[in-house]
Amino acid sequence: MNNNCYCGNSLPFSDCCEIYIKGDKAAPTAEALMRSRYSAYAVHAIDYLLKTTHISQRKYHSKKDIEQWAVTNQWLKLEVIKATESTVEFKAYFLDATLQSQIHHEKSTFKLQNGNWFYVDGKFY
Template identity: 40%
Template sequence: MTRLCYCHSQQPFAQCCEPLLSGNSTAPSAEALMRSRYSAYATANFDYVLNTYSREKREHLTLADLQENAEATQWLALQVESHSADGETAEVQFCAYFKEQGKLYKLHELSRFVREEQQWKYHDGDILPDTGTVKMGRNDLCFCGSERKFKQCCGKG
């Protein structure tokens, strides 16, 4: 059975983010890099996450920091809301849904990307005000796009 990509592109993982995570290709856009970074978090590929930070930001991070910060996180869904590029810089606005210690959260961010040595790199982002815990209604559809009720989908367990 073909596994759909963690980034919720509705493409097979093997054709979407896996070639980027394995180093067999590079992200053609900031949005593709954003999606692959989400997939890297979802699969605990923290080497990839670290290597896709801009040089300036990578200087202040370690693999251990990334692993520790995401250790108890279960990534559930990604929704890319917008993206724009202007030469060597780009922005991607997204919502990422995750669970930690049984609680549901949303990370809503406007991320900035730069091109370094012909590759897109994550530089930084602004966390938007509606970031935080999420309360799903009893019959709300799941945010992952499955068209099922949340409680029968990502809300199980």
């Protein structure tokens, strides 16, 4: 059995993304936040996804829609292509509701505010 974190790091989930999702610690970088958000989709931590979306963008995201997207798909793998201080380009591999393989390719933008990173928006490929 693979005990690595959902985000692809070799650490167990409990020592990796779960500490951010539970709120024990703030994600130290935009990439760490993005990885923890991917893991949050995998474990259906919808409140964390909303909480880590920048306040200026929350009105564009419905809790119900986020939950549906998280629960409907089977999250398989995260590939980080390139990360800078405030952007992360990644591919999220998943199976959709019909069990068809899908790839979500995005370049996300993040903002550091009051010591916490937040997801702002993304460009989809």
